[in-house]
Amino acid sequence: MQNSFPWSARKSASVTETRKTRKNRRSTRLRRTRRGTVLAGAIIAVGALVGNGLVLQPALAAQSESIAATAALAASTGSHAEQLDSYDGVLRAHAEKSATATLTIAKSAMTAAKGKSDATALTASVASLAYFPKLYPEQIFELVDNTKAETATLTAATAVVDRTAAQKSAAEAAAKAAAEAAAAQAAAAKAAEAVPAAPAASTSRPSAPTNPSGAQAIARDLMASKYGWGADQFGCLVPLWDRESGWDVNAYNSSSGATGIPQALPGSKMATAGSDWQTSAATQITWGLGYIADRYGTPCAAWDHSESVGWY
Numbered sequence: 001m002q003n004s005f006p007w008s009a010r011k012s013a014s015v016t017e018t019r020k021t022r023k024n025r026r027s028t029r030l031r032r033t034r035r036g037t038v039l040a041g042a043i044i045a046v047g048a049l050v051g052n053g054l055v056l057q058p059a060l061a062a063q064s065e066s067i068a069a070t071a072a073l074a075a076s077t078g079s080h081a082e083q084l085d086s087y088d089g090v091l092r093a094h095a096e097k098s099a100t101a102t103l104t105i106a107k108s109a110m111t112a113a114k115g116k117s118d119a120t121a122l123t124a125s126v127a128s129l130a131y132f133p134k135l136y137p138e139q140i141f142e143l144v145d146n147t148k149a150e151t152a153t154l155t156a157a158t159a160v161v162d163r164t165a166a167q168k169s170a171a172e173a174a175a176k177a178a179a180e181a182a183a184a185q186a187a188a189a190k191a192a193e194a195v196p197a198a199p200a201a202s203t204s205r206p207s208a209p210t211n212p213s214g215a216q217a218i219a220r221d222l223m224a225s226k227y228g229w230g231a232d233q234f235g236c237l238v239p240l241w242d243r244e245s246g247w248d249v250n251a252y253n254s255s256s257g258a259t260g261i262p263q264a265l266p267g268s269k270m271a272t273a274g275s276d277w278q279t280s281a282a283t284q285i286t287w288g289l290g291y292i293a294d295r296y297g298t299p300c301a302a303w304d305h306s307e308s309v310g311w312y
Helices: 007-051 057-077 081-113 120-129 137-194 215-227 231-244 267-272 281-295 299-309
Strands: none
Touching (some): 081 120, 081 137, 120 137, 215 281, 231 299, 267 281, 281 299
């Protein structure tokens, strides 16, 4: 009986069938090789991480199972090896880019936390993610998520420390400023205590002599030329030194040692006005007017003080 297909047709069908069979066998070998590589890579990554003191076997084992399941699912769909290779390339590139960016941010957070917060957990996560070239994309993405979470936790803890330090610094600065202000106020109060309080001004002050002579005339001229004081101030000076020494160049208080017209105590102080302080009325008056100006401001203020307490 003659065959329904010519010999050439049967031969062509056989060749086509053989090619399909060979192609399916190659795809099967590729899938098996990929699964073997996946498992081998997982074992290598686990060994490297354990060598660094990180116990990650359970997590990586679970990931390896997930990867194997994904590979099996891909095999069941009949995807071509070329399509799988292209997909894996895109997925790995994305995973490695994400790992690199995450590591950069995490290391910055660790630097900022140095000496402030405990970065142990983030350090371990960074150490694991640093092996991303040896890991599968699924493993990389999981470690990226964990590292991001630890980074956020450490950053928040560091922010609290920084805020507390800033508040403490501000409080210390405020306390220092308050202490300095109090010290300045105390110094001002002490300085004020050193200056005799000005007594209430007399309702009536003595008048200046009409025609002063001798030492009084010298005093009047010095007051006007050096201090700009007029007759009212001279009227206070005359009775002040009348009470102290009677305008006597040689006046001497044996009980206190006060000397001369202004009754300097001791008399040697007047040497700053001239070496002839013991005999010169002009030298004694010059020193006495300077003393009044420095301590009381004016002769009338010195007179008021003397009227109040009995001395100036």
